[in-house]
Amino acid sequence: MRKIDELFHEYGLSHQNMTNKLIHWFCVPAIFFSIVGLIFSIPVGPLPELMPFLGNFANWATVALALVLIYYLMLSTPLTLGMFLFSALCLAIANFIDLNFPGMLWMFSLGLFVLAWILQFYGHKIEGKKPTFLKDLQFLLIGPAWLMHFIYKKWGLSY
Secondary structure, eight states: OOHHHHHHHHHHHTOOSHHHHHHHHHHHHHHHHHHHHHHHTSOOTTHHHHOGGGGGGOSHHHHHHHHHHHHHHHHOHHHHHHHHHHHHHHHHHHHHHHHHSTTOHHHHHHHHHHHHHHHHHHHHHHHTSOOGGGTOTTHHHHHHHHHHHHHHHHTTOOO
16 A cells, blocks of 8 residues: 555544534645745745745745645655645735735734634544544645545546
């Protein structure tokens, strides 16, 4: 069994309840985005001079997402493409909020982060099982990929 399949299997064991799964379909992407937004909000310092070709995307969120995508690449090349597209969407939305509502991105992201985690833990209370990331932190990155693999399956794509 491939490493990615093992991780999805283990993650799936604590995500059997339909209500918990539904909560995860909303909250996992919300948490992913909120983390992107919070990291995007960190002052960039010398990054724009080091990476002028990135324009507004010369920020710590872009750097963090590049590292996250390397992790996904080690697990599944096709899945990395989907996660790249989702990551790019998160960056674009964060950039839009930052440009149109200066200084609000971090507040919006923090509020979304807290609300989504409250709902996630409620889902796990319904499930009756602890979140897998409490056992292994890498499952914080597996959650978004786990959802993406269902999209791939629905579209008949190999992951």
